[in-house]
Amino acid sequence: MDLTILSTKGIIILVVFGITLLIAMYSTYAERKVAAFLQDRIGPNRAGPWGLLQPVADAGKMFFKEDFIPSQASKWLFILGPCLAILTALMSSAVIPFGDTIRFSWDSKNYEVAVQAIEINIGVLYIFGVVSLGVYGIMVGGWASNNKFSLLGAIRAASQNISYEIALGLSLIAILMMTGSLSLRAIIDEQASFFEWNVFTQPLGFIIFLTCAFAECNRTPFDLPECETELVGGYHTEYSSMKLGFYLFAEYINMFVSSAFISALYFGGFHYPFMDLVSGALENSLGAVAGHNVATLIGVVVFFGKIFFFIFFFMWVRWTLPRFRYDQLMNLGWKTFIPLSILNVVITGAGLLFNFKYSTWLIAIVMIVLAVMSSARAPKRTVVPQQTV
Amino acid sequence: MQLTNRSKQVSNKEMTLAEKMYLPAVIGGLAITIRHFFRKKPTIQYPEVKKYLGPIYRGHHVLKRDEQGRERCTACGLCAVACPAEAISMVAAERKKGEESLYREEKYAAVYEINMLRCIFCGLCEEACPKQAVYLRHDRMVPVFQERDEVIYGKDRLVEKMDDRYVRIASSEVQATPTEPSLTRAAT
Ligand code: SF4
Numbered sequence: 001m002d003l004t005i006l007s008t009k010g011i012i013i014l015v016v017f018g019i020t021l022l023i024a025m026y027s028t029y030a031e032r033k034v035a036a037f038l039q040d041r042i043g044p045n046r047a048g049p050w051g052l053l054q055p056v057a058d059a060g061k062m063f064f065k066e067d068f069i070p071s072q073a074s075k076w077l078f079i080l081g082p083c084l085a086i087l088t089a090l091m092s093s094a095v096i097p098f099g100d101t102i103r104f105s106w107d108s109k110n111y112e113v114a115v116q117a118i119e120i121n122i123g124v125l126y127i128f129g130v131v132s133l134g135v136y137g138i139m140v141g142g143w144a145s146n147n148k149f150s151l152l153g154a155i156r157a158a159s160q161n162i163s164y165e166i167a168l169g170l171s172l173i174a175i176l177m178m179t180g181s182l183s184l185r186a187i188i189d190e191q192a193s194f195f196e197w198n199v200f201t202q203p204l205g206f207i208i209f210l211t212c213a214f215a216e217c218n219r220t221p222f223d224l225p226e227c228e229t230e231l232v233g234g235y236h237t238e239y240s241s242m243k244l245g246f247y248l249f250a251e252y253i254n255m256f257v258s259s260a261f262i263s264a265l266y267f268g269g270f271h272y273p274f275m276d277l278v279s280g281a282l283e284n285s286l287g288a289v290a291g292h293n294v295a296t297l298i299g300v301v302v303f304f305g306k307i308f309f310f311i312f313f314f315m316w317v318r319w320t321l322p323r324f325r326y327d328q329l330m331n332l333g334w335k336t337f338i339p340l341s342i343l344n345v346v347i348t349g350a351g352l353l354f355n356f357k358y359s360t361w362l363i364a365i366v367m368i369v370l371a372v373m374s375s376a377r378a379p380k381r382t383v384v385p386q387q388t389v
Numbered sequence: 390m391q392l393t394n395r396s397k398q399v400s401n402k403e404m405t406l407a408e409k410m411y412l413p414a415v416i417g418g419l420a421i422t423i424r425h426f427f428r429k430k431p432t433i434q435y436p437e438v439k440k441y442l443g444p445i446y447r448g449h450h451v452l453k454r455d456e457q458g459r460e461r462c463t464a465c466g467l468c469a470v471a472c473p474a475e476a477i478s479m480v481a482a483e484r485k486k487g488e489e490s491l492y493r494e495e496k497y498a499a500v501y502e503i504n505m506l507r508c509i510f511c512g513l514c515e516e517a518c519p520k521q522a523v524y525l526r527h528d529r530m531v532p533v534f535q536e537r538d539e540v541i542y543g544k545d546r547l548v549e550k551m552d553d554r555y556v557r558i559a560s561s562e563v564q565a566t567p568t569e570p571s572l573t574r575a576a577t
């Protein structure tokens with residue numbers, strides 16, 4: 001690898017890093033705006049035009065708050081907790097392929113560099129590893145606080161993450177079987193045509209993956225680790241100032257990465273319908289280099305559109321659904337999602353034997369039929385009007 | 390006792406499979422919230438836009454003058470007695486010869502003070518007054534104060550100015566209840 005590629009990669013890494021932080025920052029703003037709009041309010045609109053400077057004001061507030069460490073806490077672990085959380089959150093966006101390749105020539109040599117911080121052929125595994133490290137941030141922080149609420153919150157977070165990681169991984173296996181590769185880029189390239197997007201070939205896997213992603217990000221309806229009524233603030237009860245800020249920030253970065261991951265795995269990443277026609281026309285009219293770059297740029301924009309939609313979806317769900325109870329959460333994870341995702345893997349494998357990609361629709365259809373039958377057979381709920389006394 | 394017929398009988402019948410899958414209910418909920426997302430927001434941007442609060446809004450006190458511009462208050466002290474917050478205090482004085490054009494009655498309030506920090510804007514002083522002298526205007530609020538020595542309003546700020554007379558109109562002509570005139574903007 002020569003210097004030019006190295007420096008291009010460096011620039012891409014910096015840009016990805018910056019974009020991740022920027023999106024996480026404005027996710028906090030978007031969250032408040034979306035919450036407000038879904039509740040018929042307007043949301044923050046005083047700091048800057050439309051309240052756009054609100055994240056900056058929040059960050060300023062966070063920095064100037066007292067940075068408090070409880071006297072009985074184990075100091076280094078207390079500091080390590082939020083550091084781990086934000087570190088793992090930031091590491092995971094490195095392998096996401098944001099776009100196709102860009103072509104340029106330098107020193108009379110032609111280069112073609114992928115719009116991706118690092119291209120590794122085990123991208124999916126990497127993300128899994130890093131994301132499961134993320135629970136250490138919460139665990140260490142909660143334990144080091146020397147506070148029973150923090151500890152209970154951290155234990156909840158850990159057991160929830162571990163339970164849902166299984167179903168998450170199993171629903172992914174079906175995709176890996178279809179692609180035969182662990183590289184995110186290969187998975188995206190597999191979905192080049194619209195009807196081969198994994199959301200169409202793996203509808204059940206998509207629903208399982210999406211739900212587990214909610215649980216992994218500790219978002220409503222699975223936001224059990226923090227709970228005012230039972231656990232005060234959960235694992236970050238004792239945290240203040242920017243350490244708390246890091247925890248919250250890590251949550252938003254995780255949300256961004258999950259959205260990117262979902263759109264890459266199930267919604268074709270930077271592919272969009274009629275992509276070949278568009279890029280062919282661009283390359284014809286603008287030349288192979290410029291046309292290709294413009295086509296890549298459109299792909300990147302499309303990919304970010306998908307990511308933003310999913311971030312919005314995360315928020316939309318948060319302000320719609322009430323949270324689950326803890327036993328319901330565990331029941332759902334262990335008794336529903338794990339068996340379902342194993343079934344999904346089996347059916348996908350059986351389908352692949354006959355070179356049929358859409359086999360998991362079978363499960364979906366069977367489930368819909370069962371559901372309709374069960375609700376038709378159920379005794380009508382009789383609503384007795386209340387007696388007037 | 391049944392107040393409305395919106396009450397629903399709850400039943401803890403076992404859920405059917407369709408209900409256990411949650412998805413239909415989740416999608417229904419999402420549809421409801423997204424409809425609210427695009428709904429027109431009822432928020433009024435308060436300091437910039439002000440709502441008309443009605444002709445009986447109780448705002449800034451005013452000590453009325455009569456048609457000839459004479460102060461109506463006779464310093465009877467009934468408002469001070471009626472005031473639950475004990476916000477009103479006054480010093481009475483006798484009207485001298487030649488002051489007939491200033492004061493309507495033979496006795497008048499030389500000092501009349503309302504402590505706006507104590508006042509709860511209940512309007513009882515207005516109700517108690519036998520001379521129709523004190524009113525709480527519906528179109529002006531007591532502005533925010535920052536210093537403690539600003540909170541006691543004397544006659545200079547309470548007595549009605551001749552060029553700024555207060556009439557309580559029940560019509561919808563007055564459209565806003567402004568605090569400071571400079572900030573007034575048309576409101577709905
Ligand atoms: S409005 Fe009520 S509290 Fe205020 S001065 Fe009049 S009687 Fe007292």
Ligand code: SF4
Binds near residue numbers: 463467468498520523
């Ligand atoms: S304002 Fe009315 S009630 Fe109060 S002292 Fe004057 S006349 Fe009496």
